[in-house]
Amino acid sequence: MGEVNVILPENSYQIDIGKNLDDKVRAYFKGAGFSSRALVVTDSNVGRLYENAVEALLRSAGLAAETYRIPPGERSKCLAEAEKIYTRAIANGLDRKSVICALGGGVVGDLAGFVAATYMRGIPYVQMPTSLLAQVDSSVGGKVAVNHPSGKNLIGAFYQPKRVFIDLAFLSTLPPREICTGLGEIVKYGAIYDEAFFAYLEKNGPAILALESQALEHIVTRSVEIKADVVRQDERENGLRRILNFGHTIGHAIEKETQYVRYNHGEAVAIGMAGAAFISRALGLIDDTIVDRLLHLMETLHLPIKAKGCTADAMYKDIFHDKKTVDGQVNWVLLDALGHVTVRRDVPEEIVRDAMARIIE
Ligand code: ADP
Ligand code: ZN
Numbered sequence: 001m002g003e004v005n006v007i008l009p010e011n012s013y014q015i016d017i018g019k020n021l022d023d024k025v026r027a028y029f030k031g032a033g034f035s036s037r038a039l040v041v042t043d044s045n046v047g048r049l050y051e052n053a054v055e056a057l058l059r060s061a062g063l064a065a066e067t068y069r070i071p072p073g074e075r076s077k078c079l080a081e082a083e084k085i086y087t088r089a090i091a092n093g094l095d096r097k098s099v100i101c102a103l104g105g106g107v108v109g110d111l112a113g114f115v116a117a118t119y120m121r122g123i124p125y126v127q128m129p130t131s132l133l134a135q136v137d138s139s140v141g142g143k144v145a146v147n148h149p150s151g152k153n154l155i156g157a158f159y160q161p162k163r164v165f166i167d168l169a170f171l172s173t174l175p176p177r178e179i180c181t182g183l184g185e186i187v188k189y190g191a192i193y194d195e196a197f198f199a200y201l202e203k204n205g206p207a208i209l210a211l212e213s214q215a216l217e218h219i220v221t222r223s224v225e226i227k228a229d230v231v232r233q234d235e236r237e238n239g240l241r242r243i244l245n246f247g248h249t250i251g252h253a254i255e256k257e258t259q260y261v262r263y264n265h266g267e268a269v270a271i272g273m274a275g276a277a278f279i280s281r282a283l284g285l286i287d288d289t290i291v292d293r294l295l296h297l298m299e300t301l302h303l304p305i306k307a308k309g310c311t312a313d314a315m316y317k318d319i320f321h322d323k324k325t326v327d328g329q330v331n332w333v334l335l336d337a338l339g340h341v342t343v344r345r346d347v348p349e350e351i352v353r354d355a356m357a358r359i360i361e
Contacts, residue, residue, distance in 0.1 A: 002221040006140065006228045008160065008235055015140065015164040015228070017221050019213060022057055025128075025165050029061035032162070034124060035097040038063040039089055041112035042103040043072040046130050049173055054103055054128065063099075066092055070111065074260065077111050077147050079155065085115045099124045099162070105131035105178075106138040110153070113144030117159035124162045130170040132182025133266060136189070136223035139164050141231045151323065158236055166224065168216050177264065183208070183301045184247075184266025186219050188273060189226040191294060192246045195339030197222050202293070205300040243341050245324055246333040247273030250356065253318035257310040270303035271359050278355035279347060280334040290338050305359065312356035316349075 001018035016024055029038075038058055042051050047069045058065035068088050070076040089100075102112035102125060109127055116125035129139035145156025171179070190198030200218065201208070207215040227244070234240040251272030254263060263271070277291045295305050319330055329345050336342045 011160040017166040034099040038065040040067040046104040106134045127164040181264040181266030184270040250275040253315040274305040285336040306361040
């Protein structure tokens with residue numbers, strides 16, 4: 001069983017990783033000092049499978065826990081849904097010391113975290129991420145948000161959870177494509193931060209795809225460690241945290257051009273990482289071997305490296321509307337070694353367009 005600590009100037013917290021964490025969860029809630037009424041927020045897919053068990057677990061820790069279910073999917077990450085949760089929290093008598101538990105994927109985590117950050121100016125929340133993507137990405141780092149009709153995550157805050165419990169047992173029911181989207185971010189951590197981890201992923205493709213316990217525990221723990229390490233150094237995304245955006249500039253353009261339907265997030269990021277690798281090579285930062293290793297690893301893990309239904313022109317325009325583009329300056333996160341990145345602003349248009357042409361099918 002793994003344990004990662006996110007050390008911050010204020011609001012540090014612990015992340016537990018392992019299979020069947022019930023005893024740890026119970027002990028934590030017993031001793032945390034929350035007031036008695038607790039709200040579990042989940043979606044109907046996850047709720048059907050796990051809400052009874054989690055409610056029972058929290059009750060066994062002495063909390064009067066009830067569950068609020070949202071419809072699954074990104075469209076639930078909105079102010080209207082947040083308002084329904086506030087209403088339920090008020091009706092259930094949640095006070096300033098009550099805890100909200102996010103039981104679900106990234107949608108549930110971001111939305112429940114947003115509600116926790118704002119209800120009564122902020123109440124404690126605990127993350128129990130159930131998707132691989134949420135376990136390695138959105139449950140760590142304290143970004144909470146809802147979408148606005150004109151863009152994703154436009155309304156939000158930095159708000160750290162009190163604790164994160166990453167129970168790998170949840171992954172047994174996750175659909176294969178949702179595993180894939182998590183693997184996209186996991187490859188990213190190896191590529192930007194840790195060559196040895198990248199090599200581990202290269203060696204253990206079949207074990208990872210088969211969700212073998214040891215492999216799963218290693219890749220989730222290492223990913224969380226890397227993310228925690230980056231967040232610790234740059235909680236509010238003023239600098240280093242940008243490196244986590246590797247593959248995302250082009251990835252976001254691909255998601256937009258395919259109406260957020262054809263590719264899920266991790267798949268779009270995988271294609272975006274291929275694009276960023278081509279740009280890195282064109283600038284002479286890396287050679288063919290590194291590009292080939294990245295492309296090959298993504299193929300081994302069943303991740304796409306080319307996008308259908310996109311044009312270079314449309315994608316090129318999109319990158320200037322990305323949320324992370326400031327004053328028309330794209331911060332390109334590029335590989336300068338395997339396991340290391342550099343941020344560049346001066347990438348010539350022809351090089352970007354050429355890379356985009358290479359990732360279009
Ligand atoms: P993310 O990929 O950011 O975690 P979602 O929160 O939308 O995005 O989760 C992806 C999908 O997987 C949703 O339909 C959700 O209901 C479902 N899901 C999440 N965790 C599990 C699980 N452990 N078992 C089955 N389905 C799950
Ligand atoms: Zn991402």
